[in-house]
Structures are given as structure tokens and as C-alpha cells.
């Protein structure tokens with residue numbers, strides 16, 4: 001015990017030097033594995049180290065941590081400048097791209113639907129939201145294509161082999177066509193409501209999808225959500241409603 005007390009200064013110096021060497025080795029290894037997330041790890045290590053060195057009165061270690069802490073922000077920013085620039089650029093670009101994609105998709109839908117309505121061509125379009133619709137769909141042809149007004153219009157042309165049934169849009173893509181949907185079981189629905197509208201209503205009662213219907217008979221455009229129908233939608237009203245109902249997160 002006496003020996004320990006007599007040599008406390010030497011022991012402190014030994015601990016001081018060993019820790020300094022250990023920290024330098026660790027930091028150089030960390031620097032080699034260049035990962036943006038390591039910035040946080042390095043900074044936390046420096047803060048914890050600084051506090052420990054202060055607590056144990058290890059002056060050299062503390063000086064080392066102080067120096068590192070002060071310069072670390074600048075040094076790390078310089079080391080990771082490419083990653084930081086890339087991350088910022090990706091963030092800005094992905095937001096911009098998603099906004100463009102979202103308005104593109106709705107514009108394409110509105111354009112196709114109004115064209116079909118004018119020509120009195122019946123259509124049924126399902127936009128999946130948070131609940132998957134797959135298990136409610138019967139038959140259908142897999143497509144997996146970008147949503148364009150030309151594609152939608154050509155699918156519903158009377159001579160198209162897949163014009164019967166519904167087109168499905170999932171995660172911003174047109175995934176299937178010619179799908180049959182479950183009809184509504186609601187007995188209170190007017191008898192005059194045909195099967196295309198009953199199918200739109202039926203699916204919207206089971207899932208949170210947005211279902212657009214173009215009536216072949218009248219050219220009217222309706223949207224079904226949660227079993228409820230909004231009808232007589234002109235193109236601006238349809239666009240406005242779709243922008244309100246369809247969020248970007250369902251188009252990814």
C-alpha cells in the first residue's frame with residue numbers, strides 16, 4: 001500500500017502514456033474505415049475521453065483530447081467533405097425527384113381519366129395506399145410499368161384484351177391490369193349502380209385504396225374511398241382530390 005502511495009505519480013504517468021497510445025491507435029483505425037456515421041462515434045469518444053481525463057487528472061491525455069476536440073469538427077468535415085456534399089445533394093435531389101414524380105403521376109392519371117371520360121370509355125383505376133390490395137384481386141395481367149396517360153388510355157380501349165376489370169397502381173407503378181375486384185355487399189346501395197361502381201365501392205370498403213371510376217354510360221368520373229363515393233369530378237376537381245388523398249409515401 002505504501003509502495004503504491006509512493007509511486008502514484010509514476011503510475012499516473014504510465015496510465016497517461018498508455019491511454020494516449022491506445023487512443024491514437026484507435027483513432028487512426030477509425031479514420032481508415034471511412035464511414036459517415038463514424039463521425040458521431042469519434043466525437044462521442046473524444047467527449048467521453050476528455051471528461052474521463054479531466055476526472056482522473058491525466059493532463060497529457062486531457063490536452064490530447066482538447067486538441068482533438070477543437071480541431072475534430074474541421075478535420076472531419078475536410079475528411080468527409082465528399083460524403084457530406086453527396087449526402088446533401090442526395091437529400092435535395094430525392095425530395096425534388098419525389099415531388100416531380102408525385103405530380104407527374106397525378107397529372108398522367110387526370111389526363112388519362114378525362115380523355116376516357118370524354119370518349120365515354122369505362123375505366124377502373126385502383127391506387128394502393130397503406131394496405132396491400134393483392135389478396136383482394138382476382139385474375140389480372142402483371143405489367144409493372146411507369147404510369148403514363150397513354151398506357152392507361154390504351155389499356156381501357158374497347159379492343160384491348162385487358163380492358164375489362166381494374167388497373168392497379170402500387171408504389172407509384174402500374175403493376176397489373178384486367179383485375180377483378182370484390183363487389184360491395186352493401187344492400188343499401190341503389191340498384192341502379194352497375195358492377196364497375198360496385199367493384200370500386202367493394203374494394204374501397206376493405207382497404208384504404210383510392211379507386212377511380214369512369215362511367216362508360218355517362219362519362220362521369222367518381223372516386224371511392226372507404227366505401228364513400230365522390231362523383232361528377234371535372235379534371236381540376238379530380239386532380240385536387242387525388243393530391244389530397246394520395247401521399248408521396250405510398251408512391252415509393
Ligand SMILES: Nc1ncnc2c1ncn2[C@@H]1O[C@H](COP(=O)(O)OP(=O)(O)OP(=O)(O)O)[C@@H](O)[C@H]1O
Nearest residue numbers: 122164165166180181194195196197199215216217
Ligand atoms: N368485379 C369487378 N371488378 C372489376 N371490374 C368489373 C367488375 N365487375 C364488372 N367490372 C367492369 O365493369 C364492366 C361492366 O360495367 P357495368 O356497366 O356493369 O357497370 P357500371 O357501374 O354501370 O359502369 P358504367 O357506368 O361504366 O356502365 C365490365 O365490363 C368490367 O370491365
